[in-house]
Amino acid sequence: MVSLIIFSILSLDTILNVPELKNAHYGICFLDLKNDSIIYDYNSEKLFVPASNMKIITTAASFYFLGKEFRYKTNFYLRGTIKDRKLYGDIILQGGGDPYFNLENLERFADKIISMGINEITGGLLIIDDYFTDERLPAGWSxxxxxxxxxPEISALSFxxxxxxxxxxxxxxxxxxxxxxxxxxxxxxxxxxxxxxxxxxxxxxxxxxxxxxxxxxxxxxxxxxxxxxxxVKDPAMFAGEYLKERLNARNIKVSNPVARIRTYELFLRQKQPVLIDSVLSPNLLEIIKETNTESENLYAEILLKTLGAYRYKEGSFNAGLNAVKEFLNICRVDTQNISLWDGSGLSKHNLISPAVLIAVLKFIYNSNLYYDFYNSLPQPGKGTLKARFNGFSDTLRAKTGALQASSCLSGYIKINGQDYAFSMLFNNFVCPIKKIMQIQERIIRAFYEEMRRTNVDNTELLKPVEVIQQ
Known part of the structure; x- marks a missing residue:
């Protein structure tokens, strides 16, 4: 039998005793990372809809398995013979998962065809997007x-x-x-x-x-x-059709409709494809920073499918979630008692606890990933914290999360040289979400003031209120 003593910061009790939370469901946990000791705990083992706090887990797993220098690659092939300015064959656009692939990149590919002196393609414009499976939306999205x-729909050939x-x-x-x-x-x-x-x-x-x-x-x-x-529906086909339109605008005729093929079909014909250009994405460090700072759902779901492709050779949502669970097991999280449905947190079927997020934040803190992960999280005055936590830009990094009746905030706070992880998940409230965000800010400010007043052991500020037998 192990006794776990839970402490309560006096001012937090007052903040939480408000009408807006009377019938709400919420869990809060603060952890002293240096001493590995819980400073405040309320319902930290209970399950909540995390909203975009799910991105903390997805991006942490991506850092861990893929590494910060990982990049996506989009390839442009030519297959056939060029004669009298005609390509007797096909051009092929192969997606590798790049969420940044854009108009400028397609214009570059069109310019490449012009530079080769081609004014007609007798075959077709083919697209390949099978790095990910055909499912383009996670289960559980409304x-x-x-x-x-x-x-948006998720595709290996995003555009x-x-x-x-x-x-x-x-x-x-x-x-x-x-x-x-x-x-x-x-x-x-x-x-x-x-x-x-x-x-x-x-x-x-x-x-x-x-x-x-x-x-x-x-x-x-x-x-x-x-x-x-x-x-749009079917992003890969969108990319292919737009490229064909840009070629036509440059007076380059493409004889046949845009068609989708599989990677293995590239090499079935006697004439083998030639790679004529490729585009690399920014590195994973930049992708994850934008994913967390701007709460980009597209990027998070692409990362999830990439984890599946990397760990299990299947770029599916299910394989990605298995990779995330693998990472959570490394963080010493019992994945049998949580429910994961997507990588972004948009699904209301996701169920995790503040303790799960604390475990991930703690694991990252004690790894060589901490500096980059810390700086990927929103900073007060920027991203999704642009109008929140004035005066905390040097001390706080936190991921926001918001859905109907769900408002969450988890991350790190530095006080007097001491590092803390925290997670606050609020569900099932009927007041405006802004009220919950104000409560979260009051909690952070109260915690900061309590911890700032002393350089001695934190327990001098706290009182034991409950003992739980485990």
Missing amino acids: WHYLDAKYA NKNVVSVRMRPTNAGELANVYIYPSTGYVKLINRMTTTTNSENIIIYRKPEENTIIVDGMINIKNARDIDVA
Whole structure:
């Protein structure tokens, strides 16, 4: 039998005794990393929906298994014979998982064809995206937001963050607004029913399920202009179609429709493919920093599938989650008592505890990954902490997380040369989420003040309130 003494910081009890939390579910844990001692614990073993705090686990596992210098690669092949400015064969675009692959990269590939003197491709433009499996959305994502920019489809051949920008410009009152898509492409159909008004605006945008038809309806105020990103269906095909359109714009004819093939099919013909160009992504350090700082769901899910491909030779969500569980086992987390559904935290089926996040933060702290991981987390005044924790930019790094009835914050705080890990997961509240964020900030400030007042053992500030037999 082991006795675990839980301490309570007096001021925190007052902060938590508020009407907003009367029926809410929350868990909080603060750990002294130097002494490996719990400073404050409330419901730290209970399960919560972590929202984007899930990214802490996904990015930590990615650092651990892939290394900070890991990069993705997108390849551009030519297969066939060039004669009289015609390519008797195919051009092939092969994705390797790069979440940064963009318009500029495709323009570069188009320029490469021009530089080779080709003005017609008698075969086709082929795309390969089988580094990841065909499933493009994690289980557990809700259908009603699958056209939103924060829920794009996941592909080994991503392009333009797998979205298009719907750009709405007012005209004269009562007339149809000027609405167009950027980048301009025939791959996405636009139906514009939006009018211009001098009154309050009401903007309605949605993509038809399983189609690339975007409906724009409602009214836009005559003094406003709006840009809203919408996720596209089948990002790899989007990349292929856009490249074909750019080649056509340069008077390069592509005879056949864009088609998808598998990697093994590259080498089935007698004429072998020739790699004519490739693009490397930024390194993993930069990718993870943006994933955490800006809470990029696309990047997190790509990292998850990459973990599956790297550890289990299968770029699936399930294999990625198995790799994450493997990492959590290394962090001494019992993965039998948690529920993992995605890498970003967008699924409300994820269930983890503050203790799980503390275990990951502790493991990273005691490894050679700490410096890079610490600096990947949002800093007050930047990213998702842009308007929070004024005055803490030198002492706090924390990952935010927000879904309906879920607000979470976990990370590190430095006080008088001492390092602490913390995790605060709040679920099932009905008040505005801003109220919960204010409570989180009051907790951090109270903890900081309590710890700052002394350089002696922390327990002099604390009182034991409960003893649990385990």
